[in-house]
Amino acid sequence: xxxxxxxxxxxxxTYGSVVAVDDVSLxxxxxxxxxxxxxxxxxxxxxxxxxxxxxxxxxxxILLRGASILSTPSHKRNIGMVFQRYTLFPHLNVxxxxxxxxxxxxxxxxxxxxxxxxxLALVRLDGYGDRMPGHLSGGQQQRVALARAxxxxxxxxxxxxxxxxxxxKLREEIQIEIRRIHRETGVTILYVTHDQEEALxxxxxxxxxxxxxxxxxxxxxxxxxxxxxxxVASFIGDSSFLDTAETKVAGERGxxxxxxxxVVADLPVHRSAGAASSxxxxxxxxxxxxxxxxxxxxxxxxxxxxxxxxLGDSSTVQFQTAWGQELWMRASAEAIAGVSPEAxxxxxxxxxxxxxxx
Amino acid sequence: MLLSYNRLGGLxxxxxxxxxxxxxxLLVPIIFIAALSFxxxxxxxxxxxxxxxxWYRDLAADPRWLDAALTSAKVGVLSAALAxxxxxxxxxxxxxxxxPGRNLLKAxxxxxxxxxxxxxAVAIYALFLRIGLNGTLVGFVLAHTVLAFPxxxxxxxxxxxxxxxxxxxxxxLCGASPLRAKLKITLxxxxxxxxxxxxxxxxxxxxxxxxxxxxxxxxxxxxxxxIWGALRQDLTPVIAAASTILVAFTLLVMAAAALLRRxxxx
Amino acid sequence: MATDVSSPGWRWRGLGPAIPxxxxxxxxxxxPVVSLLLRSVLEPQFGLQNYAELFATSTYxxxxxxxxxxxxxxTAVSLLLGYPVAWLLAIMPQRWANLVLAVILVSMxxxxxxxxxxxxxxxxxxxxINTTLMKLGLIxxxxxxxxxxxxxxxxxxxxxxxxxILPLYASIRALDPTTLQAAALCGAGRxxxxxxxxxxxxxxxxxxxxxxxxVMSLGYFVTPALLGGTSHMMLAExxxxxxxxxxxxxxxxxxxxxxxxxTLALYAVQIRFFGGMR
Numbered sequence: 005x006x007x008x009x010x011x012x013x014x015x016x017x018t019y020g021s022v023v024a025v026d027d028v029s030l031x032x033x034x035x036x037x038x039x040x041x042x043x044x045x046x047x048x049x050x051x052x053x054x055x056x057x058x059x060x061x062x063x064x065x066i067l068l069r070g071a072s073i074l075s076t077p078s079h080k081r082n083i084g085m086v087f088q089r090y091t092l093f094p095h096l097n098v099x100x101x102x103x104x105x106x107x108x109x110x111x112x113x114x115x116x117x118x119x120x121x122x123x124l125a126l127v128r129l130d131g132y133g134d135r136m137p138g139h140l141s142g143g144q145q146q147r148v149a150l151a152r153a154x155x156x157x158x159x160x161x162x163x164x165x166x167x168x169x170x171x172x173k174l175r176e177e178i179q180i181e182i183r184r185i186h187r188e189t190g191v192t193i194l195y196v197t198h199d200q201e202e203a204l205x206x207x208x209x210x211x212x213x214x215x216x217x218x219x220x221x222x223x224x225x226x227x228x229x230x231x232x233x234x235x236v237a238s239f240i241g242d243s244s245f246l247d248t249a250e251t252k253v254a255g256e257r258g259x260x261x262x263x264x265x266x267v268v269a270d271l272p273v274h275r276s277a278g279a280a281s282s283x284x285x286x287x288x289x290x291x292x293x294x295x296x297x298x299x300x301x302x303x304x305x306x307x308x309x310x311x312x313x314x315l316g317d318s319s320t321v322q323f324q325t326a327w328g329q330e331l332w333m334r335a336s337a338e339a340i341a342g343v344s345p346e347a348x349x350x351x352x353x354x355x356x357x358x359x360x361x362x
Numbered sequence: 363m364l365l366s367y368n369r370l371g372g373l374x375x376x377x378x379x380x381x382x383x384x385x386x387x388l389l390v391p392i393i394f395i396a397a398l399s400f401x402x403x404x405x406x407x408x409x410x411x412x413x414x415x416x417w418y419r420d421l422a423a424d425p426r427w428l429d430a431a432l433t434s435a436k437v438g439v440l441s442a443a444l445a446x447x448x449x450x451x452x453x454x455x456x457x458x459x460x461x462p463g464r465n466l467l468k469a470x471x472x473x474x475x476x477x478x479x480x481x482x483a484v485a486i487y488a489l490f491l492r493i494g495l496n497g498t499l500v501g502f503v504l505a506h507t508v509l510a511f512p513x514x515x516x517x518x519x520x521x522x523x524x525x526x527x528x529x530x531x532x533x534x535l536c537g538a539s540p541l542r543a544k545l546k547i548t549l550x551x552x553x554x555x556x557x558x559x560x561x562x563x564x565x566x567x568x569x570x571x572x573x574x575x576x577x578x579x580x581x582x583x584x585x586x587x588x589i590w591g592a593l594r595q596d597l598t599p600v601i602a603a604a605s606t607i608l609v610a611f612t613l614l615v616m617a618a619a620a621l622l623r624r625x626x627x628x
Numbered sequence: 629m630a631t632d633v634s635s636p637g638w639r640w641r642g643l644g645p646a647i648p649x650x651x652x653x654x655x656x657x658x659x660p661v662v663s664l665l666l667r668s669v670l671e672p673q674f675g676l677q678n679y680a681e682l683f684a685t686s687t688y689x690x691x692x693x694x695x696x697x698x699x700x701x702x703t704a705v706s707l708l709l710g711y712p713v714a715w716l717l718a719i720m721p722q723r724w725a726n727l728v729l730a731v732i733l734v735s736m737x738x739x740x741x742x743x744x745x746x747x748x749x750x751x752x753x754x755x756x757i758n759t760t761l762m763k764l765g766l767i768x769x770x771x772x773x774x775x776x777x778x779x780x781x782x783x784x785x786x787x788x789x790x791x792x793i794l795p796l797y798a799s800i801r802a803l804d805p806t807t808l809q810a811a812a813l814c815g816a817g818r819x820x821x822x823x824x825x826x827x828x829x830x831x832x833x834x835x836x837x838x839x840x841x842x843v844m845s846l847g848y849f850v851t852p853a854l855l856g857g858t859s860h861m862m863l864a865e866x867x868x869x870x871x872x873x874x875x876x877x878x879x880x881x882x883x884x885x886x887x888x889x890x891t892l893a894l895y896a897v898q899i900r901f902f903g904g905m906r
Contacts, residue, residue, distance in 0.1 A: 056531075056535055058531060077539075077540075078531075078534045078535055078540075079534045079535070079536075079537050079538055079539050079540070079543075080537070081535070082537070083535060084535065085531075085532065085535045087528045087531070087532060088528070089526055089528050091526065091528045091529045091531070091532040092529070093529060093532075093533065093547050093550075093551070094529070094551050095550040095551055095553075104533065104536055104538075104546075105536035105537050105538075108536060108537040108538045108542070109537055149532070152532075152536065153535075153536075156536070156537065364808045364818065364821055364822060364825075364826050365718070365719055365800075365803060365805035365808050365826070366719065366805055366808075366809075367719040367720055367721065370719075373818065374716075376712070377712045377713075377715060377716040378716065380709065380712040380713060380716075381712065381713045381716050381717070381728060384709055384710075384713045384789065384793075385728060385731045387709075387786065387789075388731055388732065388734075388735040388786070388789065388790075389731055389734070389735065391743060391746035391747060391750060391786070392734070392735065392738055392742070392743065392746065394746055394749075394750065394756070395742060395745065395746045395749070398749065405754060406749050406755075407754075408755075408756045408759075448648050448649040448652060449649065451645035451646065451648055451649065452645065452646045452648075452649035452650075454642075454645045454646075455642055455643055455644065455645045455646030456646065458642050459641065459642025459643055459646070460641055460642055461639065461640045461641060461642060461643045462639070462640075467646060467650070470650075470653060470658075471649065471653070473657070474653070474657060476843075476891070476895055477661070477888065477891070478846070478847025478864065478887050478888065478891055479847070479849065480847055480849045480863075480864035480867055480868060480884070480887070481661065481664070481847070481867075481884045481887060481888050482657070482660075482661065483849075483868075484664060484867055484868070484871050484880060484881075484884055485660035485661045485663070485664040485884075486656060486657075486660050487871070487872075488660060488663070488664055488667075488871070488877065489656070489659070489660040489663070504652075504656050505656065507652065507656075508652065508653065508656050508657045511649065511652070511653070515649075565737065569737075569739050569740060571740060571741055571849075571850050572849050572850065572864075575868075576868075576872070586739065586740075586741050589741045589742075589745070590741060590850075593741070593744075593745060593748070593854060597745070597748060597749055597752070601745055602745070602749075605739065605741065605742030605745055605746075606742075608739045608741075608742055609738050609739055609742050612737055612738060612739060613734065613737075613738075616733075616734075616737060
């Protein structure tokens with residue numbers, strides 16, 4: 005097998021007795037936009053810093069085009085990075101900031117000037133060259149940082165929550181810019197975020213981090229429709245989890261009896277690492293809010309309405325099952341016309357759209 | 363009420379009266395000395411019977427005063443340079459280091475500021491007597507560097523704490539070696555702190571009397587030592603002239619520093 | 629490439645650049661001060677005889693007493709004069725406050741000797757203060773204002789005032805004016821509001837500033853030596869004389885040690901109760 009463009013192999017990072025990154029492996033093809041998604045402290049940033057060379061992994065290896073980069077110091081790795089905070093050099097203007105990596109590399113002045121112009125055009129800041137960082141908005145500063153990180157054509161661009169300091173509207177604007185720049189330059193991007201929407205919007209693939217491990221790697225679609233673990237299911241998209249009284253598994257399909265006696269069959273089964281492969285373990289059923297439908301014929305799971313919330317494009321209804329668990333439904337306002345608190349209904353869903361976790 | 367300026371009433375008047383008196387108390391002696399240095403009276407009669415530059419001429423005619431001023435300048439510049447250089451390195455350790463006893467180290471670095479100067483003066487005098495550094499330029503510079511060190515460390519630590527290390531990291535990833543990133547990016551970014559440190563350190567040395575009295579030899583004296591020596595003999599107006607120059611110089615340095623700082627921070 | 633977390637290199641990470649400064653302070657600050665203190669129990673021979681002599685001799689006891697009296701007086705006068713200034717400074721319009729602050733800073737950064745010289749001239753028998761008072765007919769004989777307690781107190785207060793005004797100013801500025809409005813609404817008159825609200829709230833600032841001035845005054849050398857008389861010698865001058873003129877290093881070191889311990893003890897009190905010094 006030919007080695008991938010970039011591979012992370014069994015990376016492990018410990019601080020004293022704390023395990024920050026635990027056996028992380030990834031193969032990343034050239035030109036991919038890969039996002040590390042996870043809650044804070046899940047090891048995603050630590051992995052990124054290992055790539056940047058800011059911390060030395062306890063064990064494991066990182067290979068770029070087949071060669072280990074771990075013994076190369078940060079400044080010789082030729083990797084680009086955009087940080088969470090604005091890291092423009094405060095005493096240099098925009099041009100000088102973008103030119104800095106080129107100056108360090110001793111490129112001729114004419115080449116630097118041309119490349120800086122190209123980069124400022126790429127991030128749509130032509131004409132801002134003489135501004136000082138202090139006179140730029142947060143969004144503009146991050147675009148200059150992006151231009152600076154790309155100026156020396158790095159094979160890999162690292163982005164550590166670069167948009168977390170910006171407000172929502174600006175964030176969406178720059179997300180579109182980042183996608184465009186990725187398309188135009190074809191640079192391999194490793195992007196860290198804790199915002200699932202941002203991850204889904206930007207990435208080719210997403211690696212979901214939890215407790216220092218990667219729970220699943222795949223496209224946004226894969227993660228949403230076919231989550232490997234309970235954590236991924238709950239982290240990507242909205243979901244409700246229901247306990248079961250009885251679970252029967254046959255092959256890849258399961259049949260459950262809920263505590264109130266309702267039976268649902270034909271559920272796709274996901275086994276978590278620790279679960280026994282057979283036996284009547286009580287699993288949990290995960291349902292997406294938009295999979296739920298009201299069943300007028302009185303079939304399905306009997307529930308009581310707790311609350312109805314109007315959210316503009318859609319409405320959500322909060323139900324409670326007979327045994328006290330909560331369940332969410334998202335639907336158009338018309339579909340739930342007449343639903344009001346304390347009313348009782350039956351809800352139903354296509355079993356193939358839900359998941360049984362063991 | 364008591365903390366609302368416009369509603370103090372008669373109390374405000376009383377506070378203003380005391381404030382003005384205190385301001386006069388603080389300012390008048392300085393102005394008074396400056397005035398006397400241009401007065402013709404040998405016995406410092408005020409108001410002076412006539413105005414003269416005689417005392418300044420006396421001052422300029424005596425090479426010992428000029429020598430002392432030169433020594434002061436030399437010691438000040440060297441101590442400030444040394445204090446800022448050591449203070450800069452120490453600040454990196456204090457701000458970025460993660461080692462046991464970091465707070466203790468910080469306390470040690472600030473101790474020369476709070477220890478009674480007389481104790482340090484006597485102690486360093488004893489040491490320098492033994493190793494033959496008394497009355498030497500090196501001795502002056504070393505002793506003043508110790509005294510100026512806390513005043514250099516404080517502004518540098520403050521500005522380094524306000525500097526986001528990610529900016530330096532960004533420079534390193536851009537391809538600058540860690541040392542180059544510090545020189546090209548971090549130092550310019552904290553230049554106001556460095557500048558304040560240099561000014562403070564210089565002024566501490568420039569105005570320092572106690573250690574200098576112990577350290578001085580007849581051949582090597584700083585300006586304050588010269589003034590001290592003269593003061594112990596009589597109150598000649600030449601001292602007024604020397605004091606005025608000293609004060610004017612300090613004010614000049616402070617004003618220049620304020621101006622420069624404003625220009626730098628733009 | 630793995631890092632051994634338990635290695636000493638990791639534990640002392642980042643200490644390196646402090647080493648030159650550490651060396652300077654060790655060689656030219658810690659070692660000389662400690663060896664000076666050791667001399668107090670080693671010279672002329674091992675024992676506490678120096679301390680015994682310091683406390684037993686009335687001349688030295690008198691110096692301790694003087695030092696304490698002057699430091700207390702200076703602290704009290706500085707607080708009385710400085711409190712109203714700091715108070716007004718904290719609430720007055722900014723441009724006036726800047727002006728007053730400028731006066732204070734200029735005074736603070738003016739050479740100590742120049743300022744002391746000014747008071748020597750102003751306070752001497754034929755100085756402006758005496759001649760003016762005599763011209764006004766308030767006194768017939770010149771007052772002895774210098775070479776005594778009055779001179780030292782005036783000169784030291786002059787030096788110390790900024791050190792009390794600035795921290796007090798900062799602490800009064802940090803108070804919330806609405807607490808005093810609340811006091812007024814509760815029915816407190818001006819005096820009540822001052823005594824029961826403003827004074828207690830600003831007391832920590834006043835105490836911190838006062839303690840600092842007291843400590844600084846205890847070890848002050850230049851001003852007392854020039855403005856005080858021989859009968860009003862203070863501790864710092866005594867230490868200087870003991871080692872420089874009398875070459876009695878044992879006794880001088882013992883006195884220095886006493887000064888040092890009182891100073892450090894008072895600073896410890898300050899850090900403990902007022903959270904550090906600024």
